[in-house]
Amino acid sequence: MPVLVICNPVAGDRSASALVDNHVLPLLTLHNLVPDKVVHTQRPGHIGPILFDFLRSTPHSHPLSLILASGDGTLHELINFLNSQPTTVPLPRVHIALLPSGTANALYSSFFPPDLNADPLQHKLKSLNAFLSSNHTSVSLNLAVSVLSGPPITSPGLPSVPKQVSISAVVTSTALHASILHDSEALRASDPTMERFKSAASQNITRWYGASVKLFPPQDAPFVQEYDPTTNSWVPHHQSIGDDPILDFNGPFAYFLSTVNVDRLEPHFRISPRGRDPLGPNEGAAALHVVIVRPMRDPSFEMDSEPTRVAFAEKAMAVLGAAYRDGAHIALRYDHNGNVVTEGDGPTVVEYLRCGAWEWEPVGTTRSIRSSDY
Numbered sequence: 001m002p003v004l005v006i007c008n009p010v011a012g013d014r015s016a017s018a019l020v021d022n023h024v025l026p027l028l029t030l031h032n033l034v035p036d037k038v039v040h041t042q043r044p045g046h047i048g049p050i051l052f053d054f055l056r057s058t059p060h061s062h063p064l065s066l067i068l069a070s071g072d073g074t075l076h077e078l079i080n081f082l083n084s085q086p087t088t089v090p091l092p093r094v095h096i097a098l099l100p101s102g103t104a105n106a107l108y109s110s111f112f113p114p115d116l117n118a119d120p121l122q123h124k125l126k127s128l129n130a131f132l133s134s135n136h137t138s139v140s141l142n143l144a145v146s147v148l149s150g151p152p153i154t155s156p157g158l159p160s161v162p163k164q165v166s167i168s169a170v171v172t173s174t175a176l177h178a179s180i181l182h183d184s185e186a187l188r189a190s191d192p193t194m195e196r197f198k199s200a201a202s203q204n205i206t207r208w209y210g211a212s213v214k215l216f217p218p219q220d221a222p223f224v225q226e227y228d229p230t231t232n233s234w235v236p237h238h239q240s241i242g243d244d245p246i247l248d249f250n251g252p253f254a255y256f257l258s259t260v261n262v263d264r265l266e267p268h269f270r271i272s273p274r275g276r277d278p279l280g281p282n283e284g285a286a287a288l289h290v291v292i293v294r295p296m297r298d299p300s301f302e303m304d305s306e307p308t309r310v311a312f313a314e315k316a317m318a319v320l321g322a323a324y325r326d327g328a329h330i331a332l333r334y335d336h337n338g339n340v341v342t343e344g345d346g347p348t349v350v351e352y353l354r355c356g357a358w359e360w361e362p363v364g365t366t367r368s369i370r371s372s373d374y
């Protein structure tokens with residue numbers, strides 16, 4: 001089985017090269033495994049061509065083993081590069097042993113949650129050690145495909161906006177989370193740590209996003225499901241019923257994201273805490289897990305105004321803070337006065353759903369998103 005090692009030297013705190021040189025290659029030697037090639041990415045988007053050049057130079061009737069030292073973004077680039085290739089190009093199955101070398105490492109942390117008692121280096125090598133063990137198993141990744149479309153009708157004289165497709169193995173988001181990812185990128189050079197996500201969150205916490213949203217049932221389930229904190233289980237959503245299981249949600253939205261494969265987006269940020277629950281007994285059955293905060297569910301909400309948004313920011317922060325406490329946000333409720341509490345039977349602050357696809361039609365801007373399980 002061909003083995004390729006790829007390292008993104010600028011991911012996270014830029015320690016991937018040292019990890020590979022000082023620990024990964026010696027460990028492979030210890031297991032009498034000589035990689036066919038060790039390559040460092042030299043620019044954004046480089047991982048796809050690296051993999052393709054390797055496949056061109058190596059017969060690949062067998063699955064390819066890829067030892068990847070990077071964060072989630074590099075893996076995302078790889079998946080999207082492979083997806084953009086013509087279907088006539090035969091691709092082998094790719095088995096990935098991941099070395100968490102990025103900033104957030106959502107995928108790795110979901111498969112190997114943080115362990116305070118573990119030696120940090122050994123914790124980083126868990127996926128590789130599993131790959132090197134004689135009885136390892138692989139887990140297939142579910143992929144979410146998102147299509148960004150322009151408006152159906154364009155203004156005279158303006159060109160139509162081409163559709164964009166993006167494949168995700170971790171998260172697709174709009175609203176606050178998308179703003180955090182966007183703005184935190186500008187902070188990367190000054191802050192390579194996860195603190196930059198918190199800085200970006202505080203820059204955007206008072207923004208709301210107007211949109212109408214549709215949520216469709218998963219392929220293997222008749223209804224959109226909601227998480228019920230009282231019974232700690234998934235139940236059919238009370239509005240996803242009978243002949244009309246498609247949900248229509250109106251905004252404004254403070255938070256909207258959907259995950260696949262993961263229960264967290266950072267080692268301790270467990271935003272989709274039931275995100276690794278199986279959908280049902282059928283192997284391969286999958287769903288998108290959607291986390292939504294709509295300020296209008298707050299019983300103290302009267303009208304959308306700047307002071308209301310500023311006041312609600314505290315509640316949005318409470319949600320994010322609870323997500324850092326092992327995903328406790330999905331049990332938060334409002335009391336009669338709109339205070340965020342952990343008891344009672346008031347409306348949940350977070351709507352936590354699972355579905356097969358969703359559509360986001362923004363109010364006042366030009367691009368819509370449709371995201372679905374592959």
Ligand SMILES: Nc1ncnc2c1ncn2[C@@H]1O[C@H](COP(=O)(O)OP(=O)(O)OP(=O)(O)O)[C@@H](O)[C@H]1O
Binds near residue numbers: 106
């Ligand atoms: N040699 C390079 N120089 C500059 N950028 C690079 C190079 N190699 C890869 N990249 C870019 O580095 C970016 C960041 O990598 P990656 O997403 O893996 O790490 P991260 O953002 O720190 O971690 P995470 O996504 O887990 O938060 C990728 O988007 C990739 O395009």
